[in-house]
Amino acid sequence: MSAVQLKNTGRYRIRPPAQPAEISASNIKTVLQTMDRDANIALPIRPQGAGTAATGCNESNSGTVLRLSGLDRIIKIDKLNNTVTAQAGVRLYALAEALAEQGLELIGSHEMTGRTLGGAIAAPCLGANIGNASGSFSSEVISLKLVTGAGKPMTVHADQKNLMRAMRSSYGLLGVIVEATIRVQDIMTFTVSHRRLDTEAFCDVVDTLSNSDVGFRFCLMPYRNRVYLDLRRYAATTGNTYSAPWKIKDWGESTVLPHICKTLNRLLPLQSVRYRLIDSVSEVTQGIVNSRFVRNGTNASSGTRSHTTSSARRVHYSTWCFPATGFSFVVRAFQDFCHQTFERSGYRCDLPVVGYRICKDTSALLSPSFDEPMIVLQAASTQQQGWEDFVIDLADFAEHWAGTPIFSQTRSLRADYAKTVYADRLDFFRRIRRQLDPEDRLLTPFMAQYFQ
Ligand SMILES: Cc1cc2nc3c(=O)[nH]c(=O)nc-3n(C[C@H](O)[C@H](O)[C@H](O)COP(=O)(O)OP(=O)(O)OC[C@H]3O[C@@H](n4cnc5c(N)ncnc54)[C@H](O)[C@@H]3O)c2cc1C
DSSP, X not given: OOHHHHHHHSSSOOOOOXXXXXXXXXXXXXXXXXXXXXXXXXXXXXXXXXXXXXXXXXXXXXXXXXXOTTOOOEEEEETXXXXXXXXXXXXXXXXXXXHHTTTEEESSOOOOTTSBHHHHHHSOOOOOOOTTSOOOGGGGEEEEEEEETTSOEEEEETTSHHHHHHHTTOTTSSEEEEEEEEXXXXXXXXXXXXXXXXXXXXXXXXXXXXXXXXXXXEEEETTTTEEEEEEEEEOSSOOOOOSHHHHHHHHIIIIXXXXXXXXXXXXXXXXXXXXXXXXXXXXXXIIIIIIIIOSEEOHHHHTTSOOSHHHHHTOEEEEEEEESXXXXXXXXXXXXXXXXXXXXXXXXXXXXEEEEEEOOOOSSTTOTTSSSOEEEEEEEESOOTTHHHHHHHHHHHHHHTTOEEOTTTOTTOOHHHHHHHHHHHHHHHHHHHHHHOTTOTTOOHHHHHHHO
């Protein structure tokens, strides 16, 4: 007897899923009132920025979701000291645009600029690093204002090292960030060169690249045995860094390609024809749009991807980080994993897998590259049916290859595995959490799996 028949008998009542209350803060007073322990607010409270994380870290089935994207004021750009102070809900693209007018840019190459400043500090915000500087967004934070889980306003400065380390990538578990001051830099130009390789040729060079200071980002197409590789170096002179080519690239990768994939998935039932077409469109996007147009850039021009969170929501993704040392073995194994999973389950991702190197970063307690440089690997697809099973298989694969998860971007993460990977750092974080949120007001059941 099917579930629908059971429902129709009237003997069983299926309870609709519980809905959280929602509060949108457009000023700090609302945050203080929401976090007040004496206020009549449904618990737990979950802070939310732009809502682009891939896991349940920014939502809750019950309690209250506190939306912060209305806190969107840029307070001060200090050209003399190269800093910017802004409220937590400011989108990174708005910040980048305001900085560019003053000849400044955010440090590091950060895609998905539709995210908020608070979200980029409270969750890892990673991009292809050039050189050996840390490159994570939150490492540039100089000071933070927040309201703790216990409802107290608090300011944390970079010289309070342990506390600041815990605040960066704290996933909204210590408090609600309302304002931050971060370091920025004069706009610097980098050159981009492109390579089209088969996977084996990529494996031959990736370990050498990982040990050099060249920034790189790649798109892996496992079913075509193909890798499109971008190499980034800082330029000695300022060249033409028009943002138009990056906008075309952004539009191609994050809007046109997912849209075409969705349409072809709907219109073409025959898998072999459908995937051949989808892969051809991906190759054209990578080959023509990137290689022909994008030659150089700046952090301000290159971070245009996915301005809107609605375009981001069209795509499902799950991210794992792997040690940069010996990554070539992971690539080969990953390509085999994709083929085997497709053969067994009939499911495959329709978008290319994106990867890039990040440097060792000890500025955040829960940094995924705390111990060593890592390669970030992001599997993405527009197809919902079969995705949840795929990410379980992907998690098995990643565990086998010593993958490090990210609580905001890794789907189907087993709590035991996360505890093994983050081990002592997680214990230390929990101790700080118990001080700043002793009544677990910010702890949803999803977060409790890892952080209680
Ligand atoms: C298509 C796509 C591609 C992506 N590519 C990348 C990528 O290349 N690199 C990368 O690093 N990420 C990437 N992401 C992930 C995502 O953009 C990041 O996780 C982002 O940092 C989240 O920012 P947000 O404003 O959307 O925060 P949300 O998703 O709303 O929240 C993320 C976490 O931060 C907490 N939080 C948010 N605001 C606050 C606050 N003010 N105070 C306290 N806690 C807060 C939330 O509680 C939650 O735990 C991608 C996402 C998508 C959809």
